[in-house]
Amino acid sequence: MPIAPSELEQHRSYLTAYALRRVGDSGLAEDLVQDTFVAALGAGQNFRGDSSPRTWLTGILKHKIVDAIRRQAREPVVSAEADEEVADFDELFTERGHWNERPAAWGNPDSALEQSQFFRALELCLARLPGRTAQAFMMREHLGLETGEICKELGITPTHCWVMLYRARMTLRECLQQTWFAK
């Protein structure tokens, strides 16, 4: 049974928010949702109602997001140099390489995963990562790509890739410490 266009509209704001969290660009997020609707209308026969329409649409949208992130990764990034300037955490460590300020305990951090506020904080921290660092991190952690595939997509060496992922994790750890766990 084809899905009705009016039914699609009910899910637009949810899907746009979902896409925005992953691509960080509202124009692109809206385009991806539009593409998803086009695909959904074309593939209406495939919707057999064994999952909710929202789950089904989210599944299509996920594929659109993956394609978009891959496409972005292949485009030359003007601000590539800016990524190189990200502090190498010199302020985090002493000259001898010890913590300036030891990481604080996070208690039982997994309880944060029950709170939608936490995801808002995480999204804000992700949005602060420089472009290519964010792309590498999302390819690794969101899409689950292996380092080798990320190197290919971004045209970088494995060592550079590990450095970018390290920077992403250290920056996110620090950001969540300040914006969530210290509160």
Added chain:
Amino acid sequence: MRLLSCRESTRLISQGLDRDLAFGERVALRVHFVYCMGCRRANRQMAFLRRAVHALAEPREDSA
């Protein structure tokens, strides 16, 4: 065996999420964790980051 600094230790912790660490690297990290609470915490927190991003990717019905 040379002891790791915290800077080196955090790099290995991160790389351990992206590749299989060599035996010597794993041993060096374990030794470092014995006396460094900061890096033990960083280790747990980086693993948590992965769980958090996975959870972020799950559709949440309450966020419509």
